[in-house]
Amino acid sequence: MKIFNKIQKFLSIITLIFMVACVNKKENSIYDNSEYLEFLKSSKSNSFEIWESYCITCHKSGIDKIGIDQTSYWRNSSKNSLEDLYENVYNGYEGKNGIMPKRGACYECSEQDLKNSIFQLFFLSDQFPNEDN
Ligand code: HEC
Structure with missing residues (x-):
């Protein structure tokens, strides 16, 4: 009987570790970040200005490296915190x-400006269907 107790204890610890790992992983993705979710509810206005003046040169869709429509790159990048x-x-x-x-x-962008432009980028990229690759 003792061995069963031990196994049960072992299994519950493993389950717990697994659950904690899952929760951490979810929180790490930009799409699950609470600041990003807040951003979605906001008007997104000033982020769009920064996006259009700076980021769009290299990240607009149709650009080889590395446009927002290259979803395999951005889906992968979105897993970062x-x-x-x-x-x-x-x-x-x-x-x-x-x-x-x-x-x-x-260079004149504040921390919030840059974060908003990052949110803007991932928001726009999310509108493109997933690539198969
Ligand atoms: C001169 C071109 C250029 C401009 C301008 C530019 N980027 Fe990038 N950016 C790149 C390139 C190229 C990469 C890909 C580098 C790599 O991972 O190989 C990249 C990667 C990124 C990444 C991925 C980072 C990561 O860790 O996965 C983010 C986010 C990003 N850019 C946001 C922005 C934002 C926001 C702006 C505007 C404020 C911006 N970029 C302006 C060229 C540019």
Whole structure:
């Protein structure tokens, strides 16, 4: 009987770890981020201005690298936390698709401006149907 108790205890710990891992994973995605969900309810107005003046040059649909319609890239990128995405946008980086310039070249943008333009990007990209690849 003792062994059954042990197994049961073991199984409940595993279940708990699994549940915590799932919850964390969900919270990490930009699409489940509470700030993103708030953004969806807002008017999105100033983010669109920044998007149109800066980000659109490299991220509008139909652009080879790396337009919002390239959904396999953006669906994958959306799994990052807002903190990681913000850090990459703020500092810039060189990825395999090219150079993401510091702050998307919007040096006067505030933290909130940049976050909103990130939300705008993922919001627009989400309107495109998933690619099969
Ligand atoms: C000069 C071109 C250029 C401009 C302007 C630009 N980007 Fe990018 N961005 C890129 C490229 C290229 C990548 C892909 C790098 C890679 O992952 O290979 C990228 C990647 C990203 C990513 C993915 C980051 C990640 O960690 O997955 C985000 C988010 C992003 N850009 C947001 C923005 C926003 C918001 C703006 C406007 C404020 C902007 N970009 C302006 C070229 C640009």
